[in-house]
Amino acid sequence: MAIIPWEPLKDIERFFEEDWDFLPLLPIKGLKVPEADIYETDKDLIIEMPLAGVKPEDVEISLQDNVLTIKGEMKEEKEEKERNYYRKEIKRGKFERSFALPTEVKGEKATAESENGILRIILPKVKVAKAGKKIAIKVKK
Numbered sequence: 515m516a517i518i519p520w521e522p523l524k525d526i527e528r529f530f531e532e533d534w535d536f537l538p539l540l541p542i543k544g545l546k547v548p549e550a551d552i553y554e555t556d557k558d559l560i561i562e563m564p565l566a567g568v569k570p571e572d573v574e575i576s577l578q579d580n581v582l583t584i585k586g587e588m589k590e591e592k593e594e595k596e597r598n599y600y601r602k603e604i605k606r607g608k609f610e611r612s613f614a615l616p617t618e619v620k621g622e623k624a625t626a627e628s629e630n631g632i633l634r635i636i637l638p639k640v641k642v643a644k645a646g647k648k649i650a651i652k653v654k655k
Contacts (some may be wrong), residue, residue: 548563548584558637558639559617564631573585573586575624577637580615581613582637584610584633617640619639624636
């Protein structure tokens with residue numbers, strides 16, 4: 515008998531990844547959530563998000579109260595009636611993603627670029643004052 519590892523959160527994750535088009539009352543119907551990588555260098559906080567097929571003019575990036583929000587839409591090209599699809603899996607529609615940033619950034623100096631379908635947002639970090647002089651503890655007798 516094979517041992518199968520128990521992953522109790524896997525079903526919950528799958529539930530939120532599903533496209534629930536049969537629930538018409540949800541206000542976020544069709545809203546996609548793209549994946550993202552967030553990492554830092556000595557000077558910058560960097561966010562990368564795959565947005566293949568999304569035009570830069572269809573993406574809006576905003577920063578308010580140290581929360582970065584990326585909104586956009588992958589628009590449906592006009593559907594051709596002559597095409598007989600076997601599969602239609604490319605997810606199109608609106609998307610939105612917000613991140614509470616782990617460190618304070620200089621929003622006015624932020625830049626964004628797109629290369630090979632990857633959106634890269636570079637946010638310069640605010641320098642935190644480094645600890646100054648070490649203070650020795652004297653032991654009284």
